[in-house]
Amino acid sequence: MIETPDPAQRSIDLTRDATGRYTARNAAGASVSFGQADDLLSPVELLLAAIAGCSAIDVDTVTSRRTEPTEFRVEAAGRKIVDENGGNRVEDLHLSFHLGFAADDAGRQAAGLVDRLVALSHDKNCTVSRTVEHGTSVGFDVQVRVGDGES
Template sequence: MSDDSLRSIEMTRLEKGRYEATNPRGGRLAVGQGGTDETFTPVELLLVAIAGCGAIDVDLITAKRSEPTRFDVRVHGDKIRDEQGNRMTNLVLSFDVEFPDDEAGRAAYDVLPRAVQQSHDRLCTVSRTVELGTPVESRIG
């Protein structure tokens, strides 16, 4: 793959069950095992990634017509353990979007369903990767 296609983060242990992820631009994000502090768990980060990817796609398409007056996105699912191990099922991405009641707002509403579908079917790298089941290779060193 080319350098243009490479995406990466680095993660450093801060203490038992608590880590800091850093992106190549210097952004930092606290990650934890969950339930004890404000850090996001890895599963929550997966949900954030799905929501963020879809939201960006839909926002970039609809905002060409009108700025939303409300733009909320939710993702939920069930964490299960079965013969395949721990995993998420029943993932649902929901958009709650409102535009002004004018011509531009109606134009944005008109493209909203198609924008959501395009994000799902081909634009969102995160949900496409999850749905297609891309293998993850684990290494030491």
């Protein structure tokens, strides 16, 4: 993992665990396993989870200051397609929020904030969905080693 003094920099380190099985780990040691197996999330599903999770955090942080939700679920969906250039991508991304709160003053107050919070997350606060919507380049470099030699 690349260590950097830039506080805006985000990074993970991905390792192969087995064929089609990978673990992504951040600098703090948190990890998630994913890949191409029935018991794992796929990379596309991780993208959906990242979009849903980012907005969920935005909404949950504010509403839970008022009261704990009785239900908090976000569905994320999209269609994986092959575009006109033969490349794979996902389109028609959509989030569905399913939230519930107690029928008391705090619950009604929290419920009254949800529409505005979801809109703020979409328009301003969710780094993940805003990055996807605005697009950004993905650069890469490659280092390959054969035997004990250098790359």
